[in-house]
Amino acid sequence: MTTTQPGDPAPAGPQGTAVRTGPRHSAVVVGGGLAGTTAALALADAGVQVTLTEARPRLGGLAFSFKRGELTVDNGQHVFLRCCTAYQWFLDRIAARDLVTLQDRLDVPVVDAASGRLGVIGRAALPVPLHLAPSLVRYPHLSLRERASVGRAALALRRLDPQDPALDRVDFGSWLAAHGQSPRTIEALWDLVGVATLNATAGHASLGLAAKVFKTGLLSDPGAADIGWAAAPLGDLHDGRARAALRAAGVRVLTRARAQDVVADAAGGWRVRIDTGPGRGEELAAGTVVLAVPQREAHGLLPAGALEEPEMLLRIGTAPILNVHVIYDRQVLQQPFLAALGSPVQWVFDRTAGAGLTGGGQYVALSQSAAQDEIDLPVAELRARYLPELERVLPAARGARILDFFVTRERTATFAPEPGVGALRPGQATAAHGLFLAGAWTATGWPATMEGAVRSGLHASREALSAIGLSREYDVLEAA
Numbered sequence: 001m002t003t004t005q006p007g008d009p010a011p012a013g014p015q016g017t018a019v020r021t022g023p024r025h026s027a028v029v030v031g032g033g034l035a036g037t038t039a040a041l042a043l044a045d046a047g048v049q050v051t052l053t054e055a056r057p058r059l060g061g062l063a064f065s066f067k068r069g070e071l072t073v074d075n076g077q078h079v080f081l082r083c084c085t086a087y088q089w090f091l092d093r094i095a096a097r098d099l100v101t102l103q104d105r106l107d108v109p110v111v112d113a114a115s116g117r118l119g120v121i122g123r124a125a126l127p128v129p130l131h132l133a134p135s136l137v138r139y140p141h142l143s144l145r146e147r148a149s150v151g152r153a154a155l156a157l158r159r160l161d162p163q164d165p166a167l168d169r170v171d172f173g174s175w176l177a178a179h180g181q182s183p184r185t186i187e188a189l190w191d192l193v194g195v196a197t198l199n200a201t202a203g204h205a206s207l208g209l210a211a212k213v214f215k216t217g218l219l220s221d222p223g224a225a226d227i228g229w230a231a232a233p234l235g236d237l238h239d240g241r242a243r244a245a246l247r248a249a250g251v252r253v254l255t256r257a258r259a260q261d262v263v264a265d266a267a268g269g270w271r272v273r274i275d276t277g278p279g280r281g282e283e284l285a286a287g288t289v290v291l292a293v294p295q296r297e298a299h300g301l302l303p304a305g306a307l308e309e310p311e312m313l314l315r316i317g318t319a320p321i322l323n324v325h326v327i328y329d330r331q332v333l334q335q336p337f338l339a340a341l342g343s344p345v346q347w348v349f350d351r352t353a354g355a356g357l358t359g360g361g362q363y364v365a366l367s368q369s370a371a372q373d374e375i376d377l378p379v380a381e382l383r384a385r386y387l388p389e390l391e392r393v394l395p396a397a398r399g400a401r402i403l404d405f406f407v408t409r410e411r412t413a414t415f416a417p418e419p420g421v422g423a424l425r426p427g428q429a430t431a432a433h434g435l436f437l438a439g440a441w442t443a444t445g446w447p448a449t450m451e452g453a454v455r456s457g458l459h460a461s462r463e464a465l466s467a468i469g470l471s472r473e474y475d476v477l478e479a480a
């Protein structure tokens, strides 16, 4: 076990320059997901000497890629919206804008598997909320009466304050029913968007979180819901470009380095003991520690007294997302993505170019949120269920040859956005001096998203900097 002190010889920085020029503030960030990477960058940008320690061999946390033969596969399809200002700040900070696509204008094709009918959720060049009205008027999957009821509910939703703690105790489904929404309206519109963004059906989602999503995405700015996605493997962004940005900022990045415990030292700082392999370890000393790990791991690492009720972290549930990956011998999906109704299929994305498939076939990935009932089903069963469904949703798949079929399962993809979760999410500052929390599960007002993760990292670093007298403001936190 070696102990690294803040004043130890520095690793080489960009162009071989020494990063550490003398005694200054030091921080250890535990966890190299988006929250931890953000916190590390923000602290380093303010002049803090940062070590980022990540248990896995790669950065990116829950949004990563892996190789499967010639393909680079994302563990799960990720999208962001134009209103995700913090995540876009992150993309700029890691110089990865060129690796994403962002729609010029919201355009979501929605097919009804039973009728084959295609509708579109889009926006017009009109002020909010009228920007959605033409698309709603033409939306073929709802009756005239249902479309009118959606307009009335949207106006009522606009008046809600997502931060009102009373909303967090109510479920979105009950609120929708009380506002005249039929089961079909919930399925064909509210859940279509809500399940993908919240990772729960309306009946299992906090009204506060649902109000946050719908108000910010659909009822704030006309372009807020324009959809963005990675045009390259997620790992190229969240690992490759992120590592390069961290290196350039002088952050020491340790991978395969799992934090074992965090203890206060006699000098008023912290010591983080990390395990770097069988029989190997290191002890990192720093004035500031940011724990940017999932809630259960944070509970295990938190020193006594840091939170008043640490066991609340264990009451924050988790929810799964399943991705079903199919490679066809031909093109079966014409659009970049498609949402489906009347089928177990939820959203289908074209990953052909992003994953590096060549040769004329097409690689589609199904993103199946709130997948509690399917997450543990055998591959053969999922294959028997989804291939015929894809033929219903994508007629061009009928007769196409399947070149590959596999699934990726993320059992703890997000925190469960159920009613009451808002009261369990802690802020980023703790009662322990110099110790902070980050992670999509901390209190950001957002559901578990890349946006929430980046926001939490910025909040944590803002708190940490303010504690050492280095104040920083981030405009992106005020937006949305």
Ligand SMILES: Cc1cc2nc3c(=O)[nH]c(=O)nc-3n(C[C@H](O)[C@H](O)[C@H](O)COP(=O)(O)OP(=O)(O)OC[C@H]3O[C@@H](n4cnc5c(N)ncnc54)[C@H](O)[C@@H]3O)c2cc1C
Residues within 6 Å of the ligand: 030, 031, 032, 033, 034, 035, 036, 053, 054, 055, 056, 059, 060, 061, 062, 063, 075, 076, 077, 078, 079, 080, 257, 258, 259, 260, 292, 293, 294, 297, 321, 322, 323, 410, 412, 413, 414, 438, 439, 440, 441, 448, 449, 450, 451, 452, 453
């Ligand atoms: C399949 C799937 C689809 C998703 N789709 C979307 C989407 O479309 N849009 C969207 O915005 N969000 C989506 N999300 C959610 C999004 O990926 C997460 O909210 C976000 O990435 C969480 O980031 P984080 O940094 O808070 O946590 P994490 O990504 O969980 O990062 C925590 C890190 O800490 C590390 N760690 C844990 N313990 C230790 C330890 N003791 N020592 C050191 N390191 C440790 C872990 O290895 C991990 O890298 C999706 C998630 C999944 C899984």
